[in-house]
Amino acid sequence: MNINRIGFKLGATIIALFVIVLFALGFVIDRVFSNFYHAEMREEVEELAVHFASMANTDEGDMIQTFAEFSNVSIYLTDGTEQETVSLGKTEVSDLSFIRSSDLKRLAAGQSVFIEFESAQNERFFIAAEPVGVEGKAIYVLSSMHNMEQSLNQVRSLLALSGAGALFLALGFTYIVSQLLSRPMLEMEQAARRIAKGELETRLAVRSSDEVGTLAEAINDLAKDLQHYRDTRQEFFANVSHELRTPITYLEGYAKVLSDELYETEEEKQKYLAIIRQESFRLNRLIHDLFELAKMEEGQLNLTLERVDLKEIVESAVEKVRLRAREKGLSILSSLEDDIPPIIADGLRMEQVLLNLLENAVRYTEEGSIQVRLRNGESGCQLTVEDTGVGIPTDELPYIFERFYRVEKSRSRQYGGTGLGLAITRKLVELQGGTIEVFSQVAAGTRVVITFPANRSKGWQTP
Ligand SMILES: Nc1ncnc2c1ncn2[C@@H]1O[C@H](COP(=O)(O)OP(=O)(O)OP(=O)(O)O)[C@@H](O)[C@H]1O
Ligand SMILES: [Mg+2]
Structure with a gap:
């Protein structure tokens, strides 16, 4: 058995405490019993002595022997000189050293005497003596302690037996409890090691709601998170390599066409060159976006926070996309409230957020208009x-903020998106303390709402 196990340590402590308590209790019970027997016997012998003394004084003297046998005691009558001693009891004690002159003196003075005596045969007696009459005579009553000692020994062996039983019971009980306590710990240790090895499907059974149970739950949550992280990472790498490979294939193909001079007119050559330039640009943007996202996710993107005027930022972003919108025949209508309080944010990043949203709106709209609204509502500063x-x-709405997610994969070629824009946008909005929501209806339009909470924008007014 490993002595470092919690179960063992706990068990050993409980058993040590138990043994101490058991011994103390045993000692006390033993004392109580022997004192009790002792007092009882003494009282009995003294009473008998008084009784026999009064019998000896009257003419009932002959009855003493019968009574003595009946009471299981020895009786000695002495005339007060140590030599003239008559035994009347049933048991003879060969040496009469218990008759001491000092006691005889006290008896002669009319006092009672009580002594404990051990004979030459190592038998122990309680002895009570009483004066008989007035001529210095005395009666000694001897009662053997043998029976009392036997009873006490019986009590002691019973005590020892029940003590040993209790100890075994406690041992068994402690063993079970310590097993119950340490088994889940061992299971958790093994599970944690399996998780560390990469077996992320490992789950623990949660059997209780105490600390052990919540620890098991925490380990399960950890495994789940790691599993999710591993799955999304794998998907992410698959997406990255796919996204990078597509423009590279175009580049390779058109470069080969050009180097093998597989074009017929100068115009065709220019067209191929334009594709190469376009794809290089796309590749460059993709790599840039990926780095940005990676930095944001690792919390390494440094925002330059300052008081910014949202209205100004919106106006400048709208100006930037207006030309593209006009090319597609779309109009941009903006309605911006004037009393928008300044908020603490990174101006450039805020513009990036707006440009992403406006570019999406322009890109995924064939006809109609784009509306930009900025107002200061109860819930805070709201940009739509x-x-x-x-x-x-509707069923695709929950996913559009995921990296590389595009509605209908064919849209990407048609519109040229990579599916990173909204992922970056949401991260940036959250990093600046805001929230973003999307409402949309197929063939009708899309509304994106960004909110910066009132308490924060208010608090920021007077930092
Ligand atoms: N205003 C919109 N109208 C319709 N669909 C949209 C709109 N905005 C986003 N989407 C859909 O959500 C997807 C994800 O948008 P996101 O901006 O993340 O990527 P993207 O525009 O395809 O690429 P990128 O912005 O990285 O160039 C888009 O591919 C598009 O299908
Ligand atoms: Mg986009």
Whole structure:
């Protein structure tokens, strides 16, 4: 058995305490019993002595022997000189050294005497003596302690037996309790090691709601998180390599066409070159976006927080996309409230958020308009970008903030997106203390709402 196990330590402590208590209790019970017997016997012998003394004084003297046999005691009558002693009892004690002159003197003076005596045969007696009459005579009553000692020994062996029984019971009980306590610990240790080895499907059975149970739950949650992390990471790498491979395939293909001079006109050559430039640009952007996301997720993106005027930022972002919108025949309508309090944010990142949303609106809208609204509501500062575009199916809405997620994969080629824009946008909004929500209806349009809580924007006014 490993003595470092919690169960063993706990068990050993309990048993040590138990043994101490058991011994103390045994000692006390033994004392109580022997004192009790002792007092009882003494009282009995003294009473008998008084009784026999009064019998000896009267003419009932002959009855003494019968009574003595009946009472199981020895009786000695002495005339007060140590020599003239008559035994009347049933047991003879060969040496009469218990008759001491000092006691005889006290008896002659009319006092009672009580002594404990051990004979030459090592038998122990309680002895009570009483004066008889006035001529210095005395009667000694001897009662053997043999019976009392036997009873006491019986009590002691019973005590020892029940003590040993209790000890075994405690041992068994402690063993079971310590097993119950340490088994889940051992299971958890093994589970943690399996998880560390990469067996992330490992789960523990939660059998209680105490500390042990919650620890098991925490380990299960940890395994679940790690599993999710591993799965998304694998998916992420698959996506990254796929996204990188696509433009590279184009680059390779068109570069080969050009180097093998497989074009017929100069115009065709320029077209291929334009594709190469476009794909290089796409590749560059993709890598840039990926780095940004990675930095944000590791919390290494440094925001330059300052008081910013949201209205100004919205106006400048709208100006930047206005040309693209006009090319597609879309109009951008903005309604921006004037009393918007300044908020603490990173101006450039805020503009990036807006540009992402506006670019999406322009990109996924074929006709109609794009509306940008900024207002200071009860829940805080609210920024809305709404379009009349293709919309997003309801069942796909929960996923659009995931990296590389695009509604209908075919859209990417058609519109040229990589699916990273909204993932970056949400991270940036959250890093600046805001929330983002999307409402959409297919073929009707999409509305994205960003909110910066009132208490924060208010608090920021007077930092
Ligand atoms: N305003 C919108 N209208 C319709 N669909 C949208 C709109 N905004 C986003 N989506 C859908 O959500 C997907 C994810 O958007 P996200 O901005 O993350 O990626 P992207 O626009 O495809 O690429 P990127 O922004 O990285 O160039 C898009 O592919 C598009 O299908
Ligand atoms: Mg986008």
